[in-house]
Amino acid sequence: MSSESRVGCAVRGGVVAIGMASLVVSCASINTTVPPELRPADAGRTVAVMHAIGVQIYVCKRAPDGRLLWTFKAPEATLRDEATRVVIKHYAGPTWEAPDGSKVTGKVLQQAANTRDPNSIPLLLLQATSTGGAGLFRSVRYVQRLNTQGGLALPPTCTQEGQEDRMPYQADYVFIE
Template sequence: MLTRSLSTFAALWLAAVSASAQRIPAKPLPAQPGHLVGKYIARGVQIYVCTVKGGMSEWDFNAPEAELFDAQGAPFAKHYAGPTWEAHDGSRVTGKILASEPAPKTGAIAWLLLSAESSGSGVLAGTRFVQRLNTSGGVGPSGPCPTAGIERRVEYTADYLFYK
């Protein structure tokens, strides 16, 4: 009985590890992740603007606009152009894309690994990497756009992980 229980536990554990590994691509993980500051859920929009290039109109990504929440649902930070994340304690991180991986979910924005520069003191001070995973939605409109300068706001969700 004990052997069967251990075998069942081992099989379930391996299945969980395998499923988890499939959700996180190898490329966007930090080479030396360091200390995980936290994992936060973002809800917001990806903003696209109609631009004219060479006589053709098209949708270009402009900026994100989202709120990040902790595991208990409490507001943690806002996310905006830069890309920048600003915690409610005033600490701030600005990122630069190091790696991008197509999202496994159709219609979802890419998973990213970003290097980070932090400012201020607080929870985000010293952050070196930001990772965007488990995205849903956010992909810009396709095809030509009607009028230069108009915006489309596309809802998205994602998990953001911050590493020191």
């Protein structure tokens, strides 16, 4: 059972220095249904809310039973805040890297099906396994992936071992202390 919740942002609405330039970090928010299993019990404030556009990369691998199946390899996406001023890189790990050099890598704690779109990748709760840099992501402990659209490898079987498939997806990511 899930309840409506407004994921707000108590972001450090100040300025993040990047070399000689500076980048204003704005605060975004989303209205979404967050399943209870994706809400960390000891969550602090929301650091940032970003919208991702990218691909989920799959590679064709042989399963133990001999069938060829699409296997998830890595995400490749760009995340932006509501004002599209902050651009975050999202790649294998899974890792998110900010322009200030800070980054967070996580591991999946929980997942939930996207009940609005069963042909989309699942919603996730990830726990930070490492953070680096003194910027935006320095205190992130959790990441939620919400409002997913697309990204699944369809159909599940493939025909040529080693073949890659890049499935477009979108999602909202919430970074939590």
